[in-house]
Amino acid sequence: MTTPSAADGARPASGGRAPSPAATSPAGRATQEPPLLELRGIGKNFGPVRALSDINLDIPAGKVTALVGDNGAGKSTLIKTVSGIWQPDHGQIFWQGRPVSLHSPKAATDLGIATVYQDLALCDNLDIVQNMFLGREPLKHFQLDEIGMELAAKKTLADLSVVTVRSIRQPVGSLSGGQRQAVAVAKAVMQQAQLVILDEPTAALGVTQTRVVLELIDQLSSRGIAVLVISHNLNDVMSSADRIAVLYLGRLAAIAPVEDLDTASVVELMTTGRSDRTHPVAGRAAHASSPLGSGPGSPAGGGMPGGDAMGYHRGEAP
């Protein structure tokens, strides 16, 4: 996404209202590895309800992508589709450029997609090491390899600069919310996750704890791990994300670098699905860049009308 992002940045400067999408596309493709995860035309119906329709989204490695949207916008559905809990009805998922089928949570985990849910899925009665290795404990002489586990857990926590934990042999139930989040993330990292999905990681945290988690997110992306964060807290999103994807009623209302958006425009996108008060060009360009980044299979971007910001939806619809 670096190239499209750079292009996004260039467009407002040039003042051009309708840059040629086609011009950036080949360049972008030529110099760019395929993004870690690409969603192409993802749709999901629950009976007559269209929870998701025609989602085109790239998740590049080493970037923090925030996924925002009002309640019912489809955030959870999208996350669950990526983590293999639900299968999309339409569209295709590419992992490192290859089409994949995420037919089960295990399939997603095996690829390297780790999802840290709100309830964290930690056992309060087990200590940090035991939680980090739960379900994949190494054995030595037919017994649990406690020393090996403790060393590996210690190293992962140290790599992530999680220094506030007093003892990695204390039960997780005695940790603060931020520390628990850190343990859950460290667990994902230790399992060699390449994409870490965080579901409302700061929802229940105080100010300092939130800062700890945001730093952890930075750590992840600086290690080349792709991060997808769902959050309601726009301050956190603005301070930690590289890119923001806004969902509105099951559609991708916008995907743009964080520099091109401000809180007001994001709120507007979340609540109305469009924003015409800020950077209309940037917003639209960013939007246009999404299908462009996809390359083959997504001609929609080319057919994008050059109208005002209202074009968000129309542009996406096939």
Added chain:
Amino acid sequence: MSTETHQPPESAEHGDDLAAEAAQTAAPEVLANSLGEYTRMQLRRIRSGESGALPVTIGLIAIVIYFQVRNSLFLSPGNLVNLLIQGTPFIVLGMAEVFVLLLGEIDLSVGYSGAVAAVIMAWAVFTVPWWVAILLGLATGAVFGLVFGILITRLRLPSFVVTLAGLLGLQGLMIVLVARSGHGPGGSIPISNKYIDDLTTGNLSPAAGWIVMVVIVAAAAAILLLRDRQRRAAGLVTPPVSVTLLKIVVMAVAGIVVVLVGNADRGTALVALRGVPWVVLIVLGVLVIWTVLLGRTRFGRYIYAIGGNAEAARRAGVSLNLIRTMAFVLCGLTAAIAGILLASRLGSISTDTDGGQLVLFAVAAAVIGGTHLFGGHGKMINALLGGLVVAAIYNGLGLLGLSAAATYIVTSLVLLAAVTVDALSRRGASPT
């Protein structure tokens, strides 16, 4: 832990502390270099709800002192050995309960599972070698556990109800089996096999008692020291040497006391009776094997995980149904051990066996010992300590000539005290 606010690394006023703490990420636990520090850490653990075996140990000591003051026979070797043998069913059934209590389940049927297992053994020993009979009895208990486990996991029935049905049904089965056996008079099957009798009534020779004790203590000490050394070699936090040595000393003293008590003559004026009973070794063996299973294997780890957060365990790929069913199988198996030991002590198995009372004492033993009723917390040693408490009350009140009613009432009060201690310490632990 719970009361502290963790500063982010950049907060200036805590810079030094944090640097120190960061350095300790390599060894994050506050390194206890001395006995004093270790004691303080333990106290903090207790305050944070990980009281473990401490309250029950203190309670046991208090109960022993009380009964000894009231009746000086209480601590006589003869009575102590008697107490140990009396306590065996409570202890072993308590261990059976630990498996399912850790999952947050309960098994009300263990008393009669054990009794039916004993009936099968008593029946079989007329025709097959004693050890085959014992294996058949053990298998019986395991099968009951398997059936309950399958009903509970596959049909998602509550364990309380399934095993309550088991309690009733197996009591009926026991009565039918004893009546149909056609052995002996009335409602009992006599067991006249020397080996099975010796499980509880046989004793080691005094010399053998010392040798076995020394071997066990030496092996345990070697394991403790070796584990410490491996941890130290890996650069991990290791308990201070003084603490490990203290543990070894405590084990050695306990071993010496048991052997001294066992080897003292507790016979009559005519016949000397001395030696550590076999049953002590059997209970110890069960304790060690189940402790290793719970503490050092994936199966054990998953039991704790399911008891703590079943959803987390499921997401981690743990097969909940398999582990739960296995726990009930092991519970039934352990119940069968208890039933066989009970039959061995009584020399027969009769329809009077009160499995309903046994199971209540067993759950009481596990909970008094510190096992949590809602899963996730507890160890096998808790059942041993809790079982000793129950046995001490049972035995001591008997010595004082008090009625069965008093035993029930006192046991209930101790049980209430135990859960109160647990609940209070846990309240202090609730995270911020």
